[in-house]
Amino acid sequence: MGRLIDLISDREIQILVLLSFTLQLFLFFAGRLRRGNSNGFLRLCLWGAYLGADIAAVYALGYLSRRQDVTIDTNLLTGTQPLAFFWAPFFLIHLGGQDTITAFAMEDNNLWLRHLLNLVTQVVLALYVFWKSIGKHSANLLLAGSFVFVTGIIKYAERTWSLKCGSLRSLESSDSDRYTRKLPQELSRDAGFVRDALYHMTYVVDVLSERAMLRLVEDRHLFNKEDDKDLLVRMVSLQLGMIHDDLYTKSFVLRTRSGVILRCISHAAVIVAFALFLANGKERYSKADIAITYSLFLGCLFLEVSSMVVSMMSPWTWAWFKVQNCDALASFSWFVFRSDTGYPKMKQRWPNLIGQYNISSWVFDRDQQRRKYSQRIMIMFKKLFSGLFRVKKEKLFWMSKLVDTEYMDLDNMILKRVVEEITLLLCDFDIIDEPKGWQKIGIMLTGTHKICYANFGLSIVFMHLVTQMHLETYASFKSDIEAVGLMKVCGKLSKYMMYLLVTQPSMLPLSVSAAATLDMVQQPGKVTESCEDIKLETSKETLEELARMWTRLLIYSAGKSRGHASQLSGGGELITFAWLLMAHYGIGENHNKRIHLFRNDDANAADIRNVYAFCLPSGEMESGTHNRSEWDDIPGF
Structure with missing residues (x-):
């Protein structure tokens, strides 16, 4: 054990630099995996690597600044000089992070001033390490290190700039015209929907920053009821992916003229530094230090090339090449964009997984x-x-x-249902929906239509329990493909709304805290008894109504939800997809078309057009009001 400790002590700086480089490799490749992925283990690994990478680099710079024996002194046994001083600017490159992940969460963006202070501090510390070695090494080696310094400072500045652009304050004060670009015309179906997604990005940013209050949809040339549902799903998914990249990667900075110029300078500087290092004599240095330095240079060049390929995946890059008539580069960008590492077969879903509880x-x-x-x-x-x-x-x-809590694949059936229900509700803004379509589950809706406003979370639990108990009665329908599909939709949406209540309550319009509601449900009482008293007919028609009910509850919640920018860092949520799709139709709390649960809602503000998710006959609504004795003893009902 003593020998092991001595070995680690002697090789500590070498271990630190290799650890820092390894973490950067992991962040580069794993950072892109979190797009549309809610896997908890992946997020835990990313979180550890994101924090550990900065800690390792900062600690290593501090170690170099206070240890003269690893930067200046000559080894008396081998007669070699240490090369560790040359690694100081590489730690700045590592602190600059990777293009695929600059922030782990929205809070990192909001703390961009802290990173700016760290930038100044670590640059000064690295310069101090380098200054101590002046006169101890050849001019070529010092010049090579100076060029690496240029790359390190640019990389760290890019990260700080990206964090600032992704902060809430910057988003709220930003000009959406920064997304206005000259776009190609007369494109095929696949390329056409990408162009349309780019065209509407200015509106997406306005909605995300809540600047689209009561804006007339007709003036923005947005979606209409006749649009292709598949294209709408793909377009909204693509836009969510682009917003994620702009908030949590260096994507936005690398689209600016200044960002491109800085990146070109960075590429050129590291290439010149590598050439100077190759030309410099290395007999005075240990083979281990030389091997590590070569690894750092080759790894840096590899990541630079890989970053260029990642930037080619961006639809903005493809559109720019297309407008500039660079057909060869545009074709390559389109190929990479459609590849398995970009947007697989243009069928990307956002998110890929859906939470279940x-x-x-x-x-x-x-x-x-x-x-x-x-x-x-x-x-x-x-x-x-x-x-x-x-x-x-x-x-x-x-x-x-x-x-x-589990995560399951989000199939296109659910996404298409969301689109279909939104378009149906859009029609209801023009034609008042009569009390129809809820013949099979009317008894459940009647029992909850009043309590939804007193405790929306408790009504979700109640309908979830009824749904789960009802789905257990369909053992004889397993051979019916249509019924099985409806059962999956009902089960997934029911469990997803419960998942939001349990793990993401801030996404729901709750009047009572989720914790208080869940505590209330677990107490022996009349909630479970009332659920068992609800008996629904076992038929495909009932399943269809249940699927529509849960889809409309999701849409209603999406129209009133906020904080979607923060949720994109965790792989996104289905409710975010519904929220953005509704915004394109001009539906939501920040628009002139709003959805309410029941017709007895008091929401008649001027210039506001309302529609109701559930329209029940007035007789049933009155009976639901009078027959409330079973709910009287339940707090919040």
Whole structure:
């Protein structure tokens, strides 16, 4: 152990520089994977690498500044000089981060001034390390290090600039015209939808920064009811991907004239530095230090080339080449854009996964559907703590949130349903929807239409429990492909709304905190009893109405939700897709068309056109109001 500690101490700076470089490689390739991916393990690894990369580089610069033996002194045994001083500017390059990830979350962008202070501090520290070595090494080597310094300072400045452009304050004060570009005309179907997505990006930025208050949709030439649904899904997904890149990568900075000039200078500087290092004599330095320096140069050049390929994936790059009549470069950009590493086969979904949470097994203590060992262990611990230590059930709910939360593939069927329901609601702005279409589930809607406003979260739990219990009655429909598809849609949307309530409550229009609502549900009472009293007819018509109900609840929530810019860093949410699609139609709280749950909503502001997700016969609504004895004892009802 003593020898191991001595070895680590002797090679500490070499280990640090290799660790820093390895983390940069991981961030470059894994940073792009989080686009549209909500995998928790990937986010944990990215978070650790994002923080660890900065810590390793800063610590290494501090180590170099206070250790003369690794920067100046000659090794008496081997007669070689250390080359570690030459690595100081490489740490600046590493602190500049990678093009595929500049910020892990929106909070990093908002703290861009802290990164600016770090930029000044670390540059001064690196210059101090370099200054101590002047006169100890050849002029060629010092000149090569100076060029590496140029690259390091530019890289770090690019990152700070990107963080500033992605901050909320910058987004709110930005001019959306910065997205206005000259775009190509007369394109094919695939290229045409990409051009349309780019054309409407100015409006997307206005919506994201909440500057589209009551804006007339007709003046913006946005979507209409007759548009191709598949193209709408692909277009909104593409726009969400571009917004993610502008907020959390260097994409926006590298589209500016200044950004392109700085990147060209950076490329040229590192190439000149590598050439000077090759021409310099290296007999005075250890082979290990020389090998590490070569690795840093080759790795830097590799990442520079890879960054150029990533920039070619951007639809903005393709459009610019197309307008400039650079057909060869435009074709290459289009090829990379459509490749598996870019936008696979132009069918990208945003997000690729959808969060799922089923609270029924926790509430009803149903163990027979448990499939994972972790869930069985959770049940055992719950019984142990509640029985032996008398811990209340709601105090152990965090275990269920951790174990029962899952992520499943988001199929196109759900996305198309969202588009179809939005277009149907768009028609209802012109034609008042009569009380029809809810014949099978009217009893459930009638029982909840009043309490939705008192406690929207509790109504989601109630309808989720009823839906899950009802889906268990369809054992005989497994051979019916259409019914199975409807069951999947109902189950996924029901669990997704519960997932939002449990893990992302800020995305929902809640009048009572999610924590209070979930505590209330877990207490023995009339919530579960009322759910078991609701009996729905087992038929495909019922499934169709349930699917429409959950889709409309999602759309209603999306129209009132906020904070979507922050959610894009975690792979995005289905509710964000619905929110942006509705914004293109001019529907939402910041637009002149708004969706309410029931017709008895008091929302008659001037110049505001309202539509209702659920239109029930007046007799049923009145009966739902009078027959509330089963809800009277439940807080919030």
